[in-house]
Amino acid sequence: MSLRHDVLMLLRGPVISAIRFRFPIGPLPGNEEAVVSTSYHRVADAIDSGAVRLKEATSFPPGIAGEYTSNTLRLSPVRDPASRALAVHECTHAFFDIARKRISDQNDEAAAYAAGMLYLVLCGLGGSPVSGPYDAARPVAEGLLQAYRAGTAGAPMVDLAAWQALRTYIRAHPSYRHLRGRWPDDTRGYPHDG
Numbered sequence: 001m002s003l004r005h006d007v008l009m010l011l012r013g014p015v016i017s018a019i020r021f022r023f024p025i026g027p028l029p030g031n032e033e034a035v036v037s038t039s040y041h042r043v044a045d046a047i048d049s050g051a052v053r054l055k056e057a058t059s060f061p062p063g064i065a066g067e068y069t070s071n072t073l074r075l076s077p078v079r080d081p082a083s084r085a086l087a088v089h090e091c092t093h094a095f096f097d098i099a100r101k102r103i104s105d106q107n108d109e110a111a112a113y114a115a116g117m118l119y120l121v122l123c124g125l126g127g128s129p130v131s132g133p134y135d136a137a138r139p140v141a142e143g144l145l146q147a148y149r150a151g152t153a154g155a156p157m158v159d160l161a162a163w164q165a166l167r168t169y170i171r172a173h174p175s176y177r178h179l180r181g182r183w184p185d186d187t188r189g190y191p192h193d194g
């Protein structure tokens with residue numbers, strides 16, 4: 001099957017349909033954004049229409065495993081849960097971009113890692129060995145799973161301590177060195193790439 005087919009099946013599939021969470025984007029009550037299953041359906045529709053291009057990439061620079069830039073998703077083949085989690089990460093960036101969300105770079109990355117890890121947790125693979133930022137996202141994803149199991153309606157808010165720890169981890173990570181010169185919640189000019 002083609003990458004396009006596999007990604008569209010992923011975005012419209014049963015595991016994605018379970019994803020729903022909210023996260024804070026600023027200090028004031030009500031300053032929050034949400035990622036839900038329809039966020040990914042919107043990305044699937046954009047791939048279908050050509051508004052978002054999808055390219056298969058067979059090699060990435062060290063430390064990079066997928067990317068979203070300039071309305072183009074570059075992904076490795078998505079044939080195992082780890083690569084699907086990565087696709088969920090990149091498609092989360094694509095959603096924020098096409099929906100023109102005003103969220104900061106740190107929140108964008110944190111939400112993308114949380115969504116990718118949540119995908120693995122929902123697959124029953126939360127204990128899989130994963131790279132650092134996904135590991136840092138595990139407490140966020142596991143907290144959401146607990147909320148789902150408790151029957152929480154709508155999109156539950158992430159655990160705020162776990163969310164802050166994830167943001168701090170991302171800011172310190174070598175791949176996100178470029179974020180360090182900015183204020184944590186600066187929303188100016190972030191292209192939702194990466």
Ligand SMILES: [Zn+2]
Pocket residue numbers: 089090093109112193194
């Ligand atoms: Zn990213």
